[in-house]
Amino acid sequence: MEPRQARGEHQDGHHNQHQNLRRHERPREQERGEQADGxxxxxxxxxxxxxxxxxxxxxxxxxxxxxxxxxxxxYLHLSSGAVGALAAIGPxxxxxxxxxxxxxxxxDKLGRKRIYKYDLLVYALGILCxxxxxxxPMLFVGTLVVGIAVGADVPTSLAxxxxxxxxxxxxxxxxxxxxxxxxxxxxxxxxxxxxxxLNLLGIRIVFLxxxxxxxxxxxxxxxxxxxxxxxxxxxxxxxxxxxxxxxALFGGANLRxxxxxxxxxxxxxxxxxxGGIFTPYIIKTLHAGSQAASVALSAVGFAIGMIATPLxxxxxxxxSHRVRRIMWGVGGVMQxxxxxxxxxxxxxxxxxxxxxxxxxxxxxxxGEAFYKVFSQELFPTMLRGTAQGIxxxxxxxxxxxxxxxxxxxATAGIRPxxxxxxxxxxxxxxxxxxxxxxxxxxxxxxxxSERSTAPG
Numbered sequence: 001m002e003p004r005q006a007r008g009e010h011q012d013g014h015h016n017q018h019q020n021l022r023r024h025e026r027p028r029e030q031e032r033g034e035q036a037d038g039x040x041x042x043x044x045x046x047x048x049x050x051x052x053x054x055x056x057x058x059x060x061x062x063x064x065x066x067x068x069x070x071x072x073x074x075y076l077h078l079s080s081g082a083v084g085a086l087a088a089i090g091p092x093x094x095x096x097x098x099x100x101x102x103x104x105x106x107x108d109k110l111g112r113k114r115i116y117k118y119d120l121l122v123y124a125l126g127i128l129c130x131x132x133x134x135x136x137p138m139l140f141v142g143t144l145v146v147g148i149a150v151g152a153d154v155p156t157s158l159a160x161x162x163x164x165x166x167x168x169x170x171x172x173x174x175x176x177x178x179x180x181x182x183x184x185x186x187x188x189x190x191x192x193x194x195x196x197x198l199n200l201l202g203i204r205i206v207f208l209x210x211x212x213x214x215x216x217x218x219x220x221x222x223x224x225x226x227x228x229x230x231x232x233x234x235x236x237x238x239x240x241x242x243x244x245x246x247x248a249l250f251g252g253a254n255l256r257x258x259x260x261x262x263x264x265x266x267x268x269x270x271x272x273x274x275g276g277i278f279t280p281y282i283i284k285t286l287h288a289g290s291q292a293a294s295v296a297l298s299a300v301g302f303a304i305g306m307i308a309t310p311l312x313x314x315x316x317x318x319x320s321h322r323v324r325r326i327m328w329g330v331g332g333v334m335q336x337x338x339x340x341x342x343x344x345x346x347x348x349x350x351x352x353x354x355x356x357x358x359x360x361x362x363x364x365x366x367g368e369a370f371y372k373v374f375s376q377e378l379f380p381t382m383l384r385g386t387a388q389g390i391x392x393x394x395x396x397x398x399x400x401x402x403x404x405x406x407x408x409x410a411t412a413g414i415r416p417x418x419x420x421x422x423x424x425x426x427x428x429x430x431x432x433x434x435x436x437x438x439x440x441x442x443x444x445x446x447x448x449s450e451r452s453t454a455p456g
Contacts, residue, residue, distance in 0.1 A: 038168025038318060045173075047164055050224060051116070052177035053217040054157040057123060058150040060184030060210050061091040062273070063298065065130075065143065067192040068203035075200050076136050080407040086143055092273050093400025095147020096154075097393035103152025104389015105246075107159060108382050111234070113226045115156040120218040123149035124211050131207035151396065155375075155388040162376030162384070163229035167443040171317030171373050175309055178369040182306035189299035229444065233381035244382035253451040254387070257378035260435055262391040265371040266398050267428040271339065271421040272363060273399040274406060275301070275356075282410050282417075283352065297349070301356040308364035317373065321438040324370070328436065331365025332429025334358045339425060342418035366429060377439040380448050 065087070073083050089095050099119075107115045126149060129142030158177065165173045188206055195202025233244070249258055275298075283294035316323050338358035345351045371391075379387040409416045439447050 038166045038172075040166065040169050040173065044164060044166075045176075047224060048161050048173045048176050049180070050217065050221050051157040051161045052180035053213070053221075054116070054150065054153040055177045055181035056184035057120070057210060057214055057217070058091055058096070058154055058184070059181045059302075060188045060213075061123075061127065061146050061150060063185035063302075064188045064192070064203070064206050064210060065090055065092070067189060067206070067298070068200070071200045071203055072133075072139060076133075076139065078136065080411070081404075082136070084404040084407045086140060087403040087406070088400035089140065089147060090143040091147040091150045093147070093396045093403055095144045096151035097147075097396040097400065099148035099151020099153075100155055100389040100393035100396065101151075102148075102389075104155035104385040104387070104392070106152075107156035107385035107389075108230075111226050111230055112156050112160045112163075112385070113224065115152055116160070116221055116224070119149050119153045119156075120214045120221070123153070124214040124218070127207050127211045127214060131204045131211060151389075151393065155385045155392055158372055158376060158388065159230075159384045160224075160227050162373075162444065163227040163381065167446075168318050168441050170376070171369075171440075172314045174372045174376065175314040175317055175369045177372065178309050178313070178364075178367075179306055181368065182302045182309065186299055186302040186306060189296070189302065193296050193299065229381050244380055246383070246386060249379075249383055249387055249390070254379060254383070257374075257437070257451075258387060258391065260431065260437075261371060261375050261378065261387075262394055264428045264432040265368070265391055266395045267424040267431075268335075268363075268367055268371070269395040270399050270402050270424050271335070271359075272367065273396075274402070274417065274421060275359065282406075282414065293349070297352055297356060300353070301360045304357060304360035305364055308361045309369060312361075313364050313369050317370070318441060321436070321440045324440055325433060325436055328366040328370065328429070329433050331362040331367065332425070332433060334362030335366065335425045336422055336429060338362060339418045339422040342414050343422070347414045366432060370432070374437070374439070377442075377444065377447050378437060378451070380452075381444065 069083055069087070072078065072086075078086070087093065103115050103119065123146055126142045126145030126147075129138055129145065131142075133139040133142060158174065161173050161177060162170055188210070191206045191209060192202060195205055198205070248254055283297065312327070316327060335358065338355045341351055341354055341358075345354075375388040375391065376384060406417065442450075
């Protein structure tokens with residue numbers, strides 16, 4: 001025993017720490033019911049649903065604001081610049097970015113539970129402010145508060161899902177949060193469509209629905225426990241080792257992962273965010289359809305995405321690295337063609353439907369769901385929320401800046417917007433396909449070990 005201990009003292013400190021983590025992780029995995037074949041327990045599905053509600057509320061608030069933009073603009077006499085600014089500070093962009101930067105880091109330092117325990121109360125307050133807005137300041141303040149709240153929730157909740165997921169079902173469970181992301185807009189748009197005759201009152205009711213959902217989710221989330229992986233990695237709050245400090249993100253494998261995930265998501269998210277918040281506005285502004293028709297067309301896209309995600313992404317995302325690359329390649333091509341169609345054909349309802357179908361299916365294969373998966377797989381536990389907070393925040397900031405110009409660009413027709421979005425999607429598709437890391441089916445500890453010993 002003594003000679004063995006003596007030899008152990010001379011081993012690399014990081015290797016020892018990793019082995020200790022693995023040793024402590026085994027009972028944690030058994031505690032979560034994690035199976036080697038990727039079987040998912042009922043409890044894991046329940047946790048995924050509750051954590052995934054962050055995506056429901058995030059996307060729901062984005063689309064609710066998008067569905068009501070033209071109505072709020074008319075009611076409050078907002079200029080095109082004010083409409084762009086409103087979109088830029090909300091859950092689609094800068095407000096969300098601020099929340100992601102702060103919430104992602106605090107989730108790593110203080111734990112996942114402390115963040116998701118309170119952020120939905122802040123969200124509910126902001127949503128209520130929007131729903132009752134009678135002047136521009138109320139609308140702008142409520143939108144900013146909602147953005148900050150969802151920004152804090154998303155990286156924290158996704159880290160939680162990843163950390164209790166089986167290695168061979170991580171893509172499936174994180175993909176399920178994308179189904180929730182589609183459900184929020186779909187329900188919002190259905191409500192907006194049914195309530196369209198009520199005009200602005202109908203949009204206010206839509207926001208009140210999000211207020212109720214947020215409070216119910218907050219109440220149910222109080223039963224969630226802290227992430228066992230975070231508890232093990234934090235080691236009871238002791239001093240964080242150098243490779244788990246923030247500066248470790250900006251070198252070696254972590255920096256490469258940060259740049260890669262940021263690139264694929266920033267360029268993809270600009271297109272997705274534009275479609276999510278501006279599709280009803282552009283359709284109505286360019287006289288391609290009525291308010292009701294614009295909302296209905298947007299709803300179709302989210303419905304298709306909800307169907308394609310479980311049938312395609314959740315079914316195949318955990319199979320192998322090769323399958324992941326094929327999915328990304330096919331999805332990337334579909335999305336480029338979706339917006340390229342606007343450069344060839346007139347902006348009419350049939351072409352809009354073609355765009356929506358191609359982008360929805362393509363996005364299920366090569367979009368936010370894969371970004372969520374890789375953002376969890378490529379970073380150590382104590383930097384996971386911080387890393388995603390950075391990339392998520394950067395993406396939403398870029399989208400916010402872009403949103404300032406979309407209403408003005410749209411007045412010149414759909415082609416300038418479509419050309420830029422096609423280019424952005426092409427960048428995301430190419431970078432994602434050719435530089436995709438091989439992490440499929442591996443435990444988070446195995447991935448961390450491999451990447452920490454990789455050259456460079």
